Amino acid sequence: MCLSAGLILALGGCTETGKTGSKLRNQEKDGGVVEKSSFGYAMDYDVKLPGVGATSTDDVIQVTFTTEGGDFDVDVNPVNSNMIAFCSTRFSKNPQIFIANLGEGSVVQKTFDPAHSYIQPKFSPDGNRLAFASNCSGLSWDIFEINTFGKSAMTSVTGELRDTDEFHPTYAPDGFNKIGFSVIAANRNRIGIKDRLTGELLYLSTEGLYPEWSPKGDKIVFQQARHIGDPIYHIGCVDVEMTPARNADGGVRSLKRVANGKSEDCTIYNLRTGDEKTLVESGDWAAINPAWSPDGKYLAFATVKKSDAAIKENRRFAGDDIWVKDLADGSISTVTTDTACDWNPTWSKDGKIYFSSNRKGPKNIFAVFPKFLVDKPEMAVTPEPKSVPVAGPQDGK
């Protein structure tokens, strides 16, 4: 009697996940995978290639499926929510940049240099350029750019900075022609901003890492370590104002630039910092990797050593869960709850949050639609009209 009960209990425990898996496989066999998660979000991916695709096991959707190495540092094209860029060690020890089109199920490797690392890809606001960090110069980490589509030579953004490491690029909204990045040198973490028209380089007076420019361009959010006790990270935010630079006669300063075979006048902007405040802070756990929602109303971030599992394992150097802060009312809500490590969230235009996780073993890219956004059909931000011409991607500068 006892033996039977034990066997039933044991077998029940063994096959629970198996049932779920077979159910999903059957649905896929039926063709046209359109799966509704428990929160009403429909996945419309119908092609699945080895290594890239999309299946749903729960409200969290696995997007990449590498079994060798890992996929991480994901970013979603702001124009096309089906296009993601990520870096991966699936083919080499040093990470390389890949672009996957989830709608088509295609994946394209963009960098081919196994001797060096290419990390933290970031799409430009128009989706045509891709910035990333690399140590390919052999001297320091620098920011480079390539075209999203087709082949192009790498353009160095911060190549002249040989004594500092620059990484994690973030673009100002289209038209401002500025790119921000983390800079580390001599124990100081700074946020650098380079004007891509004039080449002028400035640093924010605040300390910070992993800057993210808000969709409207009026704020920069970043993570910052406290200087007392355990130097855990919290998330800070600084207001920035960009005003057109003026000549001595009061006219707007501009430069001519040739882009896509057309010559155009591009306005030069000055940047001024404003108030600085802390958005997410706790004395017990860390908040890292801030990411704006497309409408600028929410902030996704990863926590460290917040969940019970993370506290139990004393995980100080690995992400824990993804959370979202509603900037209107200040509330924070959990998006993922798995005991594995989730970090590096980024939003797509349609409101999904993509992130890196090792919940299935190797690091892979996952996506989730936050529960509280089910009733919000459109999150895309509408850029505010500007009085100056909006410039396209910069080529060959």
Added chain:
Amino acid sequence: MRKLYIIMLTAVLITGCTDSSPKKARMECFDPLDRVRTVAVLPVLNLAPDKSMNEMDLGNAIADEMTKLNRFHVTYPGDAAKSLSQKGVTFANGAVVMPGAAVKSATVRSEEWGKIINDGPGLEADTDQVAPASTGTLDPNLQYRRLAQMLNVDAVLVTRISMFDPYQARMALDAELILSDSAAFSSQEITMLSASGTAFARRDQQGERAFWWMSDVFDSEQKNTRARILAFSQRYYTREHALGPKIFLRVMSRFYDFVAYEMSRDLAIVTNPKRYAPEYEQAEKQAGLKKDKNNQYSLSYN
């Protein structure tokens, strides 16, 4: 008894089938020397009043010992000096003389850190405000890093002698291994940083880019140094070893070899104790040395 078997079997089945074990975060460890593949031993800078030292012999001995570690491709001081002299860098009177262009570029870059945005006006900072530096000295650390970049190596070993007495066989020396790049982060480190909840200090941050350094006085009259000379001669000069430290040091180049051996031993053990400490300790045991309660070697030979 049968009931006991059933309970045990049930327990085994349950624990075997449920995957309730929490997932472990993978911690990545790194050896700071892992990314250093090429090292140039710069000509020894002799700041001692006694100029009878043969700096090139000492430099070559150091390069020999670095080569024996089997970790780096080593550029010898002669080659390094020749290569640098072609770029206008010379070594004279215990100092490095760098061309103005190298000093200027380094100074301008370090000045860039001064261009910080603060609230208010003054945002249109002009790059030309940075005064060009045609002469002057650089921060030593920056200077040696620049030399490493000129030599296209991962690190340079800088050795300075502040005291030398050939008759007593005595030498005061300090040495630093300085990384060429400012890529303070390896790929593993920067990946780890992106998921880290705590600001972590890089192991090579101390002293900027010098992640190993030593400062020591080697005095052959000291009992402890004699013990170490004995261990060294036991390992490399088996025949002369039996003569004892004093006679062994009659040839000055052996003293250089000993100092170089001590340097490379310290570098190896500090940076990778697991790999190198047992090897050196075994050699020291074979030489009849044992550590006393103050962690100093005692000498069985007198």
